[in-house]
Amino acid sequence: MSVVIWSDGRLYSPDEAVVTGVDHGLTVGDGVFETCAVYGGTAFALSRHLQRLRRSALGIGLAEPDLHAVREGVRAVLAAAGPDTGRLRITLTGGVGPLGSNRLPPEDQHQSLLVLAGPAVPSPVSRVVRVPWVRNERSAVAGLKTTSYAENVVAVAEAYRRGADEAVLANTVGELCEGTASNVFLERAGELVTPPLSSGCLAGITRELLLEWAAQEGLPVREAAPGELRYEVLDEVADGSAQLMMSGSIRNVSPVVSLDGAEVTAGPVSLEAQRLFQKRLADDLDP
Structure with a gap:
């Protein structure tokens, strides 16, 4: 099965460009993420994962994440994904930024938020x-x-x-x-x-x-x-x-x-x- 991607209110296929080459998450790893298992079209322990996403974002100095937007993305990708979906990935980055490690001023920041659903093959051991x-x-x-x-x-x-x-x-x-x-x-x-x-x-x-x-x-x-x-x-x-x-x-x-x-x-x-x-x-x- 393919991966379904959501960002900024719309769905993307894996071969479509989603983020810019100067996204701070891409250039210097300025971002946080969560991975949830998916069972029967539902992300497991999503509320706890979102709490940790927030802790991680604030911990590295990102602005407060929009968890309502995250949930919107989760609903969209799980609705579009196939029945064999086993993994949900949420990624939040600092968005467009300088090529160095310093971030843009807070008033100029626009975070990138991506939610993906795709396959997973867990092993019992x-x-x-x-x-x-x-x-x-x-x-x-x-x-x-x-x-x-x-x-x-x-x-x-x-x-x-x-x-x-x-x-x-x-x-x-x-x-x-x-x-x-x-x-x-x-x-x-x-x-x-x-x-x-x-x-x-x-x-x-x-x-x-x-x-x-x-x-x-x-x-x-x-x-x-x-x-x-x-x-x-x-x-x-x-x-x-x-x-x-x-x-x-x-x-x-x-x-x-x-x-x-x-x-x-x-x-x-x-x-x-x-x-x-x-x-x-x-x-x-x-x-």
Whole structure:
């Protein structure tokens, strides 16, 4: 199926020009975005994703986004998209700007807003690799979902080169942090533990929902204390004394079955978390 694009009140096909060559999102990555899974023509957890879009936009200094316009675009692309649509992408940039990193004055800014719908092929399991690059937990954009994604492109390309579908990164102080497009959970001693936001990881919507739903259902899932999860805990996954799970908007909750090319076992709490997430997802598409 093709991708459907909406911007500035109208639909576009993938071969039509939508933004200018001097859009600040294109020249310097001055933008933010969100990705939602789509089920039966409905974007999952859209309200939470829009809240995070707003946080990210304000966090990098963009003006308040027009969330009513975003919802208009979402309705338009989902109405036009085919029944096999599985992914919604919302991108907001600083709009026309200088060729350098400085923005136009606020009164001269006109943001670019694009909403896209297209296919997605989620997998119930994940295959991950360790990579030498790190997240900077002290970055100006730590925890924000920005379009400055080049380091993720490099890391996930390395993962695919090695037969995996995701890379797991440390932060600059050697803590377990996140994947390139997912949050990470370590299973050991009968519980699932995910790095705290202070590690520099993104506040993932799936991560957030799993923590909430697990607490309601009595499933042992929690956020780690700062410094509790060192990157070296992945050695425990490799030797079979711990297990790993990834979460994200398209992969949902996905136990890891391969680390660095070697098979590993999905943990029982991870599998139960996966079942719980799918059950609660079916109950409410905008929790």
